[in-house]
Amino acid sequence: MTVAAAPSPVRHSARSWSGVPVLLAILAGLFLLHIAVGAKALPLGTVVDAFFAFDSKDFDHVIVFNLRLPRAVIAVVVGATLALAGALMQGVTRNPLADPALLGLTSGAAFAVVIATSVYGLATMALLPWIAMAGSLGAAAIVYIIARLVPGGATPLSMTLAGASVSAFLGAVISAIHLLNQETFENLRVWLTGSLAGRDVTMLYYVGPPMLVALLAGILLAPRVTVLAMGDDVAQGLGVRTGPLKAQLLAVVVVLTAGAVALAGPLGFIGLVIPHVVRLYVGSDYRWIVPYAALAGAAYLLGVDIIARVAIPPREISTGIITAMIGAPLFVHLVRRRTR
């Protein structure tokens, strides 16, 4: 696994630049499509009017501005942050299977939110991101401690196995809470599958600022992740203080993951698949992988959510279900392609 994630020499520099406007154009196109289509067919003129001549008494304008636009914004934020978090984790751990879900961060955040809301009856949204972050951080600490305690220390393999174990354990505890608290758990049923439907956009006020800081920090730290991905010895030989760098990157990943979970529930596969897709195009230079993953992750989740909203009208499918249904075969395809 270490070999698969190790960087090849930096390449594709000119090609990498050229991809940014293309990705931005795709993202913008999907964003507009996300706003233009939905359960109710709206003329394009109405969609445009909603932006430039908003009338709060016109329900079509309300659909565009109050229902579709916030959902599209949340899709962009969640998709970008999960993909970026996955890319950073794969670089830090030198493990191509690393992603926030596999290393227990998503489960930790979900577990903390479930405990806070269904057991302690938390109703204050402002606290939710902090609780999710505490859950992510706690899960990360447990995974790291377990991996350190096994013979050989915290290798990519031991981290992956510890992460899978912690995720499975927390999933089992969530199931147990479900059995003990069926009635109040009903409110979390869809959220736990990962969903963008009916999400409270005001949550962005609370999670947005720390996520933005973490996003910028991730982009700034990306060049050093390229060095780190060559191995601790090489990185230290090049003057990188690996311990503090890893701690900073872990903090970035925890904030991004917890914010995404607080916004949309535990969405899987984005942090795992998108960095691999990006790597096919830009190689192993994290200066490019990180921003590309953010853009591609945002575009991917927008596209997936469009499918979730329009696939079987009038109903909607939970976004997390579509994410997994597309992400799983895509990941298998990527693995087959790499092994050829």
Add this chain to the structure above:
Amino acid sequence: MFSLPSRALTTAAAALLATCLALPALAQETRTITDDAGRSVEIPADPQRIASLQDLFFSVPLIELGVTPVGSHGRVVIESQPFMRSSKMLTGVDFDTAPITFLGTGTEIDPEAVAAVDPDLIILSTNQDPEAFASIAPTVLLDFNRSDKFELYDRLAEITGTGDALKLLETRYAQQLNQLKAQVDAPNISVNVIAAVEGQIRSYRHFAALGRLLDEADFAMPDAVKEIEYGKFADFSPERLPELDADLILVTYRAEEGETAQDAYDLLEATIPGYCAFLKACQNGRLIAVPRDETFASSYSALGSLAYTLIALLAPVPDVRPD
């Protein structure tokens, strides 16, 4: 000639007496019914100790028919004792107010818990395995997912021999329904029953008690609701909100879990900011919250209270005009 020891004689006499005492039980009359799975089941003619493996659709109707089960399926929340859904609100009967043993939650009820209450009949639902309980007592399987939940009363009355009690309940309901029809011009009033659920608007068509009442009083409904199968519900995108408008909109909340009418309105507002401006029912003060416990039970008690709720909401009021 030989003589038996006196101890042997005493033992034989005791055994004979015990056998005689047990005979009425062994000879309990039975009858054969066909359950909803098409199984032919021999059940006691007059079952006295029924274990009900579904609370809302079996236990509550049984209690309204005058039969208290010895054990029942129930629900749990961490901070409270087990309870039967909606039962205390509709009948006053629950695990803490009647000698009913809590048997478990969900579909995974432990056969040992059922055996412990020594039932003479077990009523279970289609998502449970009758063979798992067959060695304990006769098992009757009823489908609670049927579109007309009140058909379960017919089945339960047949099984428990409480047809007379059911007739009384039906008679009372018929009077309440007649009052509603006499005072409200139902065919010219459209009604929709909704709830905000996970970012969607759930609409119910002729679902359970409220559904039966609306159907039999002949209320109209929005065209979008006609798309829903009878006795079922469907989730609509919030974008279709205006299609769900009606003269009267009843929005449900879970009173048993401590929710209030305000919670129902808040959920709608969170799902569709400013929803009230786009529903004429809301603009006219005709968007009313009602407890989900009563609307979604199959209960004659619920039918009565809902009938009077609709009369209070929709019957003509004095034409009071300022001088």
